[in-house]
Amino acid sequence: MRFLAAIFSRQGFVVLFLSAVLAACTVVVDDGPGPRPRPPRPGPQFCTKQYEPVCARRGGDRQTFANACLADRAGYRIVRDSPCRDGGEGGGEQTFCTREYAPVCARRGGELRTFPNACEARAADYRIVGGGRC
Structure with missing residues (x-):
């Protein structure tokens, strides 16, 4: 009984009222859709000669x-x-090559390929690694 009397007293009422007000004053923070992507890095403004x-x-x-x-x-x-x-x-x-048949083995990256002649291998941007088929 004393507990109820304390709650309903003036001081108890003020404490109860302030507690209710503070509980009602919650703040929700919205961080948005997520992290923003970085803007593209600008290229060089000038190049040397x-x-x-x-x-x-x-x-x-x-x-x-x-x-x-x-x-x-x-x-x-x-x-x-x-x-x-x-x-x-x-x-x-475009590079024009003769139709001469002198096979070469050429490489670009890790790929080996046989070409009918050295000109065709170079035109395809391959480096010759040996004469004859691969």
């Missing part, structure tokens, strides 16, 4: 650039740290 030619490719287009920075800036992927074997200036030039 140093001449260290690279062969680069974008899709079926192969082109020689004066340096790796220029190739990257143009959106090409570097495939060799030297000029493209067929010149590649202006991109996508």
Whole structure:
């Protein structure tokens, strides 16, 4: 009985009322849909004029650039740290080979392949590793 009398007294009522108000004042924090993706890293604003030619490719287009920075800036992927074997200036030039049959074994990456002659192997961007079939 004394407990109920204490609750219904003025001090008890104030404590009970403030407890109810604090319980009702909950804050919900919404973190949103999740972490934001990082914005793309900006490419170089300028490239040096140093001449260290690279062969680069974008899709079926192969082109020689004066340096790796220029190739990257143009959106090409570097495939060799030297000029493209067929010149590649202006991109996508076709190499014409004779029909001579002198088979060679050539490699590109980890793939070995036999070509009818060295010109056709180079035109397909393969490096000759030996004469004859693979």
